[in-house]
Amino acid sequence: MQTNFSLAQLADPGVAEAEKILRSCVHCGFCTATCPTYVTLGNELDSPRGRIYLMKDMLENDRPADEDTVKHIDRCLSCLSCMTTCPSGVHYMHLVDHARVHIEETYKRPFINRMTRNMLTRILPYRDRFAFATRLSVLGKPFASLFDKVTPLKPIAAMLRLAPSKIYGKTEFTSPGSFKPEKQTQGRVTILTGCAQPALDAGINKATIELLNRVGVEVVLPEGEGCCGALVHHMGKEHQALESAKNNVRIWHEEIEKNGLDAIIVTTSGCGTTIKDYGFMLRNDAEWAERAAKVSSLAMDISEYLVLKELPAPNDTGEMVIAYHAACSLQHGQQVKSPPKDLLKAAGFKVKEAPESHLCCGSAGTYNIMQPEIAGQLRERKVKNIESTKPQAIAAGNIGCLTQIGSGTDIPTVHTIKLLNWAYGGEKPEELSNIL
């Protein structure tokens, strides 16, 4: 589409990139059809095409973000379904990331909204703080419906409702060290141990390490790795996001240089999308660009890595019927579509795919906290679609989806890797203990 930026504006590399992206959009409208918020709200302003137009107008006129634009950008899940649909190759993710930084820099949010966002950015990325806050929130759970009565406080209610009753502390699978396979090593990887994930489900890292060891892959957890930065990145807090990125790039790159890594394995696909984007995020920083690009090039979802490995014959898991839920960050953000399903099938599970599998479940990082009403509608739609396949359990490769979907159904939700580890000799996931 036509753009109208001055040369001075285009001197800013962020604006130049945004302009390039806008130029590739032909306004065909295909993206509207697969956007979860457009199919829910039916307003072009809550569709990718509408948001692209809003962002274009804001950026071209170098205007501070306004309440209306922010409302519609905030409603975007960043599920990136639009990028899968777009025939023109519009890089919506980089555009909306840029717009969110602009919003953060130029818009003063209402007090409670600002406080809630700040609270989330100070707690969620830190494993210990997250575990502590979650334990505390159990006390607040009974009061959730009170917070629901005041619109700006709805996120607090959503947060309390999402807080799990069980929280995991430190385990050997999150502490620095090396896990060597019994037999000869066929590869050496690190895994992102994560911030919120191990507190919500310590079994994911455990299953990942066990299975990788079993297929002859050494797993090393270097000291100092932290949150990937996705959470603050999606809030437009660029400085904080880049600090997180640099920290991990430094730690992992040192490990690559020192002992070599075949891959940086990610088991939370939301994080995977961001780590794969480190190279882009730090592209203009001469000190970091090369190392970040190297790290991004090694980042792989666990399913992408495993599908390349030779796996032994699976144990009999009773042909359990599994609905595979494709996390948006995996299917759209990373375009990893078939590996998780192929792995589950090869492991002996009966894999079902629900209708409308391209639509987000509403989890989307902190979306189900900040936009509880839309998230709730999307969860309901997702659960209905999944339940129509009559599965015994629901598998996904992202802890956010597992929590979100799990809060809306009685069918157990379980990380794909835990099913695979079970099929290849590990213990049966505790979530499935009631299924024979």
Next chain:
Amino acid sequence: MTATEMTSETSSGIQMPKPDQAILARREEIVSALKAIVPGEGVVDNETEMRPFETDGFLAYRFMPLAVVLPETTEQIAQVLKYLAQEGVPVIPRGAGTSLSGGAIPQEDAVIVGLSRMIKILDTNYENRTLTVQAGATNLSISDAVASDGFFYAPDPSSQLACSIGGNIGMNSGGAHCLKYGVTTNNLLGVKMVLIDGTVVEIGGEHLDAPGLDLLGIICGSEGQLGIVTEATVRLIAKPAGARPVMFGFDTSEDAGACVADIIGTGIVPVAIEFMDKPAIDICEAFAKAGYPMDVNALLIVEVEGSDEEMDDMLARIVTIAKRHKVKVVKESQSATEAALIWKGRKSAFGATGRIADYICMDGTVPLGQLPHVLNETARIVESYGLRVANVFHAGDGNMHPLILYNINDPIEAQKAEDCGMDLLKLCVDAGGCLTGEHGVGIEKRDLMLYQYTQEDLDQQMAVRAAFDPEWILNPSKVFPFEARGNERPATGNA
């Protein structure tokens, strides 16, 4: 900020009427009346939020609306129309905003009535093979809803993923598979429509033809100028036993064009015959990775359907004809996935073109025998402007879609592209064809209507239009050239 400050920049060629200052002055009053009818977020009225509604799929042209209203019921639309007609405020109906002729582009003194919140499927009747749906629902959502029961809705515009059934009715949309099944008008059984005075009428029903005047035939393709369709009853078709797209590659576009004419001339009617030239093949392959043959200069995608025997028989006859026209490659899809990719590439052709350049997509139709000539002339005309073209179109229908590639940020080139497009449409008319196959006239081809029709022809069309909307409230700046309207038919707002 006052409404009069909201002006839109746009490229110059096509003129819109001067906005009615009296309407602009009453903007606040009009907006609050609309808010009383459609509460919540149903009325969009600030400049920032209205901006994304200033254009549709024909984005070289942009004009701001006075306001946007997104009703949820037929009743709300009836109240909105009644009010706006009383106040003499122009109305722009909008479906999904995917029009390639500017059919949903507003004007500064007009209210957009958008149907994007009316997307429900209301009734599915397999016994009668009909389905009733709200007009804002997407074309594809109909086929999706009945697919698992073995049915589909036949007209399949390339934008079927996103375009609305209401918009399809407005433009009498076609699509690749219309060669066999006909276009929208052949698959539409009934509509619920709001007239300009707020009256709700039902026309047609769950049967193929109704007694009396064929009003449905007039409504289909009326570009939102007779009323606003809020519900549609359409024909469902049982899926065939099988379907196979087969690719035929040729050295020249002329050979491919002649082959199409020969297939149809022999009396064979496949489900679809789609044409792509070399630039189009490159564009679509880059996006869909469908395995299109890359060493040919023209490609036909011919889809046959039926039982295996039927398909084998028809294919054998088509291959014989194609050999007469020096076909170089014949490639059958090997799996359902491959077939889906072949269609995905074809249907994404316009959007995928955005990867290499801006484009305007033309939509003329020519008699099949003229295809080779028109393809040759198209290449010559585009080259004379120093521009590039990609051709991808419904060859079986003779419905041309040359995509003229240009740089929209270069005003001189943008003007050239537009002039070139007009020449291509004139070429279609000169070849015995017409200005539009399925995208409608909109604003894009409005000023060429006198090239196609005489003043007398247009007078008759405008008389029909005026029978529904005597004050020219509905989509007033579209379809009919201002110079053909005469004094009693407003072309400059209601001032």
